[in-house]
Amino acid sequence: MQQRTTGLPEFRRRRRVAWVLAGSLMMAGPSAHATVQVLPEMTLKREGRTITGAKAIRADQTMQEILTAFDRAERALERQDLSALMQFYASGYNYHGLHVADVERIWGEVFEHYRALSSTHLFSEMKVVQTEEGPRVELTCTGGLYGTEAQSGARITLDSWFQEVHYLVRDKNGWRFLGNRGDAPRSAPFSSSPHHPLF
Structure with a gap:
């Protein structure tokens, strides 16, 4: 017997799966171990094909x-x-005017105030796009950045994101983070710069 779908469009169904997985990870509490996961409903698009x-x-x-x-x-x-x-960042990194030097300064602040850092990345879609400069990847990701406050010892969520599109480009040393699609965050833990663009 064939299982019936709920009638929701495919993107809404995938979004619900991502939310359930992200919620499960966050309810379990931010651990000190990384999670990088290809979601079961993930799609990969390249050259007119969908995998x-x-x-x-x-x-x-x-x-x-x-x-x-x-x-x-x-x-x-x-x-x-x-x-x-910082080797993860492309030299042309730009997120709402934040460049590599800005990101390096922000990470320095994070390292100063937090310990046992980790992140979660749940991938739901990847598009490989050919540009004049070479291949670019548009990677849809849901996840978070976690750490333990150096002063209080409290384990906290520093940042979280839902279906953020990460742009990556390839150079001779591999894939590098170029930036994100989305609005700049309205607030951040430190007054100097937002953390959201870091991952």
Whole structure:
């Protein structure tokens, strides 16, 4: 017997799955371990083709390279290794006027005030786009950034995002974070700059 769908458009159904998974992770509390996950409903679009199924998507060479880039960034985050973490950012990084130097300063502030940092990345869609400068990836991600306050020892959520589109570009050293699509945040934990563009 064939299972009936709820009649919701596909994007709304995927959004609900992402919310359920993100809610489950956040209700369990922000752990000190990273989560980078290809959601079961994820789609990968390239050259007019759509690939579905987590196993097929994980087997894709570009997806493997993207997962490797996020893994390297997460390891640098956990070690609070600023120079290694900054390797994740493209030289042309720009998010509402924030550039690489701004991001480096913000991460320095985060490292000063928080310990046991980790992040969650739940990928729901990836588009590989060919541009004049080379390939670009548009990666839809839901997740969060977590840390333990150095002074109080409290474990907190520093930031969270829902279906943010991350732009990544490739250079000779691999995939780099170019920026996000979306509005600039209205508030941030520190008065100097918003944290939201960091991941």
